Amino acid sequence: MLPFATAAGLTDTEFRHIAKLLHEHTGIRLGPGKETLVTARLDKRVRQLGLSGYAEYVDLIDDRHDEAELHQMINLLTTNETFFFREPRHFEFLAQVLVPARPVGRAFRMWSAASSTGEEAYTAAMVLAERMPPPSWEIVGSDISSRVVEVAGRALYPIEAAGKIPPELLRKYCLRGREEYEGLFTIGRELRGRVEFHCLNLMGDVRKLGRFDVIFLRNVMIYFDVDTKRDLVSRLQNMLHPDGHLIIGSSESLNSISGGLRMVEPSIYRLAGAHV
Known part of the structure; x- marks a missing residue:
């Protein structure tokens, strides 16, 4: 053949x-x-x-x-479309609500649970770096696709992808490629050092990642049936710290499957009550 x-x-x-x-x-x-x-x-x-x-x-x-x-x-x-500062309201909420209310005495942890090629995680890293010193926060990104996880770890993107990044953040946290990297840009070393990526199936055991103050799981559950969504949401809420938040895609909803999560505003949910 x-x-x-x-x-x-x-x-x-x-x-x-x-x-x-x-x-x-x-x-x-x-x-x-x-x-x-x-x-x-x-x-x-x-x-x-x-x-x-x-x-x-x-x-x-x-x-x-x-x-x-x-x-x-x-x-x-399973590769999904993604870009920097996609659905900006979620990053505004991260900056304006979650960061001011962050816990004292431990690092603020975020999980980009379907991180694809890394744009979501690095966007959040820019937002957090503007408001907190690096030792006080960390981001975990994960995706089922090993190929996109490798791309996220390299943090090399076409220069056209920089168009969604505010100019002041682009100058501060990104570097333009030269010579063999002409036409590309990368995320600066300091931010990359606060973000780690894993190849991970959300249907498997994800508890090894620990607990988080906020989990981003955006534009993924549209591909799941109701039973799969309910099971996943139940497991994710067990990985949130008390009063932690789950953020889903703007076109998604947790109607009838929210469990212990309560809607703060459309697509943003908070874990209600004490959590052990």
């Missing part, structure tokens, strides 16, 4: 099988109508492997025949 031959089209059976595997391993549910997304994300990979089509690809990843390829499929299907 030619490695760059056109892959045979995705059938309904193959789509359902790929969707089933993705749901089992990540909690993400791909319903009817997502066939185009699957082919857009996977077609190049199928051709790179020299396969004739998706039937062979399903055989490759089915029944754990190829764990590495299954992980590669998850990488390709």
